[in-house]
Amino acid sequence: MLKLPIYLDNNATTPMDPRVLEAMTPYFLQHFGNAASRNHPFGWEAEEAVDYAREQVAKLIGADPKEIIFTSGATEGDNLGIKGVYEMYASKGNHIITATTEHKAVLDTCRHIEKSGGEVTYLQVQPDGLIDLKELEAAIKPTTILIAIMYANNEIGVVMPIKEISAIARKHGVLLFTDGTQAVGKIPVDVNKDGIDLMAFTAHKMYGPKGVGALYVRRKNPRVKVTAQMDGGGHERGMRSGTLNVPGIVGFGKACEICMLDMEEDSKRISKMRDHLQTELLKLEEAYVNGSSEYRLPHVANISFKHVEGEGLLMGFNKNIALSSGSACTSASLEPSYVLKALGLGDDLAHSSLRFGLSRFTTEEEIEYTIKAISETVLKLREMSPLWEMYKEGIDLDSIVWAAH
Amino acid sequence: MKHKSKIYNHKSKIIIMAYSEKVIDHYQNPKNVGTLDKSAKNVGTGLVGAPECGDVMRLQIEVDDAGMITDAKFKTFGCGSAIASSSLATEWLKGKSVDEALTIDNMDIVEELNLPPVKIHCSVLAEDAIKSAINDYRVKNGMEAIKFEESVVH
Numbered sequence: 001m002l003k004l005p006i007y008l009d010n011n012a013t014t015p016m017d018p019r020v021l022e023a024m025t026p027y028f029l030q031h032f033g034n035a036a037s038r039n040h041p042f043g044w045e046a047e048e049a050v051d052y053a054r055e056q057v058a059k060l061i062g063a064d065p066k067e068i069i070f071t072s073g074a075t076e077g078d079n080l081g082i083k084g085v086y087e088m089y090a091s092k093g094n095h096i097i098t099a100t101t102e103h104k105a106v107l108d109t110c111r112h113i114e115k116s117g118g119e120v121t122y123l124q125v126q127p128d129g130l131i132d133l134k135e136l137e138a139a140i141k142p143t144t145i146l147i148a149i150m151y152a153n154n155e156i157g158v159v160m161p162i163k164e165i166s167a168i169a170r171k172h173g174v175l176l177f178t179d180g181t182q183a184v185g186k187i188p189v190d191v192n193k194d195g196i197d198l199m200a201f202t203a204h205k206m207y208g209p210k211g212v213g214a215l216y217v218r219r220k221n222p223r224v225k226v227t228a229q230m231d232g233g234g235h236e237r238g239m240r241s242g243t244l245n246v247p248g249i250v251g252f253g254k255a256c257e258i259c260m261l262d263m264e265e266d267s268k269r270i271s272k273m274r275d276h277l278q279t280e281l282l283k284l285e286e287a288y289v290n291g292s293s294e295y296r297l298p299h300v301a302n303i304s305f306k307h308v309e310g311e312g313l314l315m316g317f318n319k320n321i322a323l324s325s326g327s328a329c330t331s332a333s334l335e336p337s338y339v340l341k342a343l344g345l346g347d348d349l350a351h352s353s354l355r356f357g358l359s360r361f362t363t364e365e366e367i368e369y370t371i372k373a374i375s376e377t378v379l380k381l382r383e384m385s386p387l388w389e390m391y392k393e394g395i396d397l398d399s400i401v402w403a404a405h
Numbered sequence: 406m407k408h409k410s411k412i413y414n415h416k417s418k419i420i421i422m423a424y425s426e427k428v429i430d431h432y433q434n435p436k437n438v439g440t441l442d443k444s445a446k447n448v449g450t451g452l453v454g455a456p457e458c459g460d461v462m463r464l465q466i467e468v469d470d471a472g473m474i475t476d477a478k479f480k481t482f483g484c485g486s487a488i489a490s491s492s493l494a495t496e497w498l499k500g501k502s503v504d505e506a507l508t509i510d511n512m513d514i515v516e517e518l519n520l521p522p523v524k525i526h527c528s529v530l531a532e533d534a535i536k537s538a539i540n541d542y543r544v545k546n547g548m549e550a551i552k553f554e555e556s557v558v559h
Contacts, residue, residue, distance in 0.1 A: 348456035
């Protein structure tokens with residue numbers, strides 16, 4: 001039975017898996033102890049639960065449990081990973097290399113570092129969303145201490161060549177930090193096979209609770225350390241103080257375990273639905289997929305519908321279907337998506353984009369409904385669009401001098 | 406800040422929407438979508454905005470010999486508020502004289518549609534479109550284009 005509204009904005013957040021909630025519940029009312037209380041069973045129970053969750057999280061990414069630092073989420077992980085390395089390795093250098101399509105949590109952290117006197121290089125991406133490896137290598141200098149490139153992009157779902165980036169980083173003795181938020185739990189991520197030194201990720205993008213995440217910090221080959229950004233009782237090996245969110249961590253662990261078990265099957269099923277959605281929507285004239293089709297997450301599609309504006313498009317069905325748009329009108333800043341612009345998309349295509357993020361709970365029925373609703377709305381809005389009329393008449397819109405307001 | 410207003414769906418459940426009912430109505434049932442012959446002498450066409458801004462409005466008026474606007478059509482590339490602003494504009498234009506049409510102010514549109522502050526620029530663009538269409542008509546008919554004061558916005 002089709003239930004409305006349909007949720008297809010899973011890059012923003014995901015519903016919790018009921019199994020995760022079940023695992024968490026005892027830790028609110030019964031086993032509510034502080035995991036750092038060493039002297040009584042309440043604390044021992046909580047610590048045991050945390051240790052177990054730490055193992056579950058580590059297993060998902062091929063790490064050692066000692067390499068997992070629990071945080072409040074990926075934004076904190078991005079801050080801790082980047083600022084933590086910058087401060088810890090200050091004697092080695094102060095140059096960081098990142099990309100223009102990174103999440104704001106990374107970009108803003110880098111701006112903060114620039115203000116404190118650090119140097120940051122923001123690599124441009126190619127039209128398919130991938131960075132140029134030669135450019136990356138050319139940007140490395142003796143003062144470079146960190147490369148920060150996301151594993152997969154939240155807007156277009158493009159997966160970066162992390163293994164290749166790691167090879168370059170290792171060659172020059174530079175650490176590699178990656179924001180793994182959109183990739184962990186969805187595609188196989190292994191910190192050793194992929195050569196990652198630090199990685200931030202979060203529970204709420206993989207059917208876990210909000211408010212808890214982790215930073216992976218490598219202990220061997222090489223041993224990496226970060227300067228704590230949260231000072232206090234010395235929790236998490238002195239790298240992140242603060243009472244642990246035990247129920248959240250338990251949920252996070254459970255979510256990771258489920259992802260590990262269900263990943264292969266889930267991603268086959270989900271990518272089939274995503275491909276079907278994409279194929280059908282691309283049948284509409286002047287519809288374009290943004291970002292590499294080859295190197296992409298199995299559940300994401302970012303599609304622009306030319307000559308139709310994103311917010312106007314969403315209004316046609318956002319009571320019933322939850323989606324995001326790259327349009328300026330949908331952002332708090334009234335600027336169109338900087339990721340789409342970095343791909344070289346004209347503003348008009350950035351304004352016309354919709355981002356689809358499917359989940360393990362998405363059904364084929366929901367996809368059929370979505371295809372129909374979006375197709376109808378696109379056609380209706382094109383009837384109302386002066387740009388569509390002009391395009392149909394053969395007018396080259398790029399040649400017009402607009403009386404911009 | 407989003408403008409919220411409560412509307413009831415068919416199950417009488419309250420839904421908090423980010424748009425006013427009037428904006429939604431114009432979006433779902435837009436008035437006067439279409440195209441007039443822009444080469445005709447009695448048709449004035451205003452094309453304002455830019456694709457980069459996410460807002461392009463084309464407003465057209467058809468004027469009779471007595472200077473009365475007998476028909477108005479619009480097409481808009483933009484958000485719900487932009488569509489509603491231009492749809493409303495065509496409704497207001499029909500039956501007015503060209504001179505009366507000049508008195509339509511963007512704040513009238515804001516009030517009528519309950520536009521929140523972040524959407525006021527949509528109404529300004531609609532006002533620009535009206536003035537642009539009128540000037541096009543004037544120039545075609547041997548009159549000078551009116552120089553309008555720069556609208557104060559943002």
